[in-house]
Amino acid sequence: MPKLFNLLSSDVEEYVLQFIETHGLKAGDRLPTERSLAEELGITRSSLRSGLQALIDQGVIYSKQGSGSYLCHPKAVRSLAKYCFPFADENLANKRYEAMPVGSLPSDLDWLEDYLMASNDRDVAQLDLFLESIDNCLVALTANAQSAQSCALFPNLFKLNNVPAGIVQTQEVRVFDKPSGSVSKLLRTREPETLLLLQNRLLLGDRQIALSYSICVGTRVDLISRTGLPRRPN
Amino acid sequence: MNSIDDIAKALQDGIASGAYPCGTRIPSERTLAETFEVSRATIRSAIDILVDTGRLKRVHGKGTFVMQTDIDDAAIHFKGMNELLSRAGYEPSSSILRTQLRSAGFCLSRIFDVPESSELFQIVRLRSGNGVPISVENTFTIPSLIKGIESIDFKVYSLYDTFRMNHVEIQHINQKLSSTRARQSNARALGTAEGTPVMRIQITALDGGDNVVEFTDVAVLPAFCSYYTDAIISDGVYSINYQGI
Numbered sequence: 092m093p094k095l096f097n098l099l100s101s102d103v104e105e106y107v108l109q110f111i112e113t114h115g116l117k118a119g120d121r122l123p124t125e126r127s128l129a130e131e132l133g134i135t136r137s138s139l140r141s142g143l144q145a146l147i148d149q150g151v152i153y154s155k156q157g158s159g160s161y162l163c164h165p166k167a168v169r170s171l172a173k174y175c176f177p178f179a180d181e182n183l184a185n186k187r188y189e190a191m192p193v194g195s196l197p198s199d200l201d202w203l204e205d206y207l208m209a210s211n212d213r214d215v216a217q218l219d220l221f222l223e224s225i226d227n228c229l230v231a232l233t234a235n236a237q238s239a240q241s242c243a244l245f246p247n248l249f250k251l252n253n254v255p256a257g258i259v260q261t262q263e264v265r266v267f268d269k270p271s272g273s274v275s276k277l278l279r280t281r282e283p284e285t286l287l288l289l290q291n292r293l294l295l296g297d298r299q300i301a302l303s304y305s306i307c308v309g310t311r312v313d314l315i316s317r318t319g320l321p322r323r324p325n
Numbered sequence: 326m327n328s329i330d331d332i333a334k335a336l337q338d339g340i341a342s343g344a345y346p347c348g349t350r351i352p353s354e355r356t357l358a359e360t361f362e363v364s365r366a367t368i369r370s371a372i373d374i375l376v377d378t379g380r381l382k383r384v385h386g387k388g389t390f391v392m393q394t395d396i397d398d399a400a401i402h403f404k405g406m407n408e409l410l411s412r413a414g415y416e417p418s419s420s421i422l423r424t425q426l427r428s429a430g431f432c433l434s435r436i437f438d439v440p441e442s443s444e445l446f447q448i449v450r451l452r453s454g455n456g457v458p459i460s461v462e463n464t465f466t467i468p469s470l471i472k473g474i475e476s477i478d479f480k481v482y483s484l485y486d487t488f489r490m491n492h493v494e495i496q497h498i499n500q501k502l503s504s505t506r507a508r509q510s511n512a513r514a515l516g517t518a519e520g521t522p523v524m525r526i527q528i529t530a531l532d533g534g535d536n537v538v539e540f541t542d543v544a545v546l547p548a549f550c551s552y553y554t555d556a557i558i559s560d561g562v563y564s565i566n567y568q569g570i
Binding site for chain 2: 108172256286
């Protein structure tokens with residue numbers, strides 16, 4: 092590759108992504124040293140570092156102090172429409188999806204139980220708190236609350252492999268910005284990783300029957316959706 | 326005017342005219358009953374008719390939302406966002422940070438399925454509400470799709486307007502949500518500290534032949550994620566509010 096000047100951070104990202112593909116790097120493999128990458132690209136170490144920082148922010152690579160940069164696990168793909176119903180999500184069909192119960196709410200998440208209660212009209216007959224992982228990579232800490240009626244109608248609502256007919260969901264996705272030591276510990280997130288919060292309210296007719304509150308590692312998952320636009324009449 | 330069908334037609338006309346825009350709520354049943362001088366039961370039955378056709382959707386605790394319009398146009402993609410912002414009291418505006426022709430390169434060649442050396446047209450746009458930055462949208466499209474693309478003022482015309490004028494018809498929009506941090510030029514444009522967590526949305530627009538016609542990489546500030554992601558899922562159909570579909 093010829094020496095280039097004034098490379099943008101995005102050019103560095105492209106170069107590294109191309110390097111990863113052409114060298115068939117796998118999760119855990121180390122990238123060349125900063126010095127050799129900078130030399131190869133004909134740029135300064137600090138220019139190189141901003142390109143690498145973007146890839147770290149996105150969850151493509153991670154940096155180990157004194158040791159270099161390594162390739163992260165490939166991102167898991169989940170459907171937004173089926174987020175609460177992982178067993179109905181075709182993106183997870185050939186992956187190893189696991190839901191591991193978390194015994195009790197850590198003290199810095201005390202507010203979560205009150206919040207779920209308040210959001211479901213104080214009608215929470217069942218509350219499940221669990222860690223989700225896909226192909227051995229932790230991706231979310233999720234709390235699902237079901238009303239008494241929904242427990243009777245759909246005992247294992249969130250484990251169904253088809254979304255029941257008649258259920259309407261409203262969904263909100265936000266950046267999760269409530270700092271919490273226990274969330275980082277449970278999800279084993281590294282410092283630069285960032286979190287998203289997904290809230291899904293499940294409605295049957297006019298009544299809310301369940302609520303799903305999921306703190307998802309946005310740097311380890313891609314949440315996808317597809318919308319078709321109406322055809323224009325001729 | 327007092328029959329259920331009359332009210333249903335009035336609501337339908339209100340939607341078609343834009344009085345009740347997509348992605349927003351219609352007035353409450355009580356207000357509608359007062360406006361049309363009928364009982365709430367009549368209003369409710371009229372709404373039921375529109376709910377059956379998918380034009381309205383009731384959302385518990387939030388109201389009744391307008392879900393579809395007669396406007397079969399991808400331009401609703403931007404109009405919907407501006408409507409949502411206006412209704413929330415934010416005067417929407419945008420500024421073009423840069424436009425340029427550039428070669429596709431490694432990543433974009435794979436998204437557009439074109440050679441790495443082929444040229445793409447880039448538009449970087451800062452979206453604001455009441456002058457407060459909301460998001461940076463980094464858009465790429467195929468220059469040959471739009472006549473005279475380099476001289477179009479994208480502050481005046483949205484990309485979707487220009488697609489329509491050039492008979493490019495968008496059939497599907499794929500979105501990929503993740504998170505990242507705002508750095509350097511993005512952080513400066515968004516007026517936020519270096520390293521602020523932001524939501525990342527990668528939007529791919531496809532035409533009827535499943536060709537990618539546009540790709541946009543968006544970084545949204547946490548306070549404004551709702552405008553990009555609030556959605557309703559029903560019968561397996563995912564409807565995102567700002568697209569008004």
